[in-house]
Amino acid sequence: MDVTLKGEKFQTNGQPPKVGEDAPSFTVKNLDDQDVKLSEYIGDVLIISTVPDIETSTCSRQTNKFNDEAKELTDTKVISISTNTLDQQSEWSQSKVLSSDILHDTDRTFAKDYGLYIDDLDKMARTVFVVNRKGQIVYREIVEEMSKDPDYEAALSAARHEEAELT
Known part of the structure; x- marks a missing residue:
């Protein structure tokens, strides 16, 4: 799949999962360097926010926005995933109150x-x-120009809709 960074075209290694498909299982590490698996979130609505580099302004803003919104969501968990190191993420998180x-x-x-x-x-x-x-993808946005923000409201609206399905 093609994405751009400041107008320069890059190719991802494959096709991201689509709406209606099961989210592929994964294991990543948290700020305590412990394994975290997708299966731990089954039963909750989940927002998965991925960023190229948490130390850049757009990525930091995206992670902050979803972290702030996590406080307001009652039945939704928010995770932010980047390829940064544990030390880089820990440093970024030091001055934050994390809700995600x-x-x-x-x-x-x-x-x-x-x-x-x-x-x-x-x-x-x-x-x-x-x-x-149930672990199915109900919303997906691949930001074509990586220096731009995602559509926060569309993602949050999809999460709120899924939260409402419970009531």
Whole structure:
């Protein structure tokens, strides 16, 4: 799949999962360097926010926005995944009050399994997925121009819709 960074075209390693498909399982690491698996979130609505580099302004803004929104969501968990190291993510998180899970994919397994890995940059594409309680993808946005923000409201609306399905 093609994405751009400041107008320059790059190719991901595959096709990201589509709406209606089951979210592929994954194992990534949290800020305590412990394994976190998709299966731990089954039963909750899940927003998966991926960023190329948490230390850049757009990625930091995206991670902050979803972290802030996580406080308001009652039955939705939010995770942010980047290819940054544990130390980089820990430093970024030091001054934050975290309401979401900050996860690192330093071995690029998640990025590759989700078809988001960009070999030429050694990063993953900027995306947002919303996964329902059963583990199915109900919303997907692959941000074509990686220096741009995702559509926060569309993703949050999809999550709120899934939360309402419970009531």
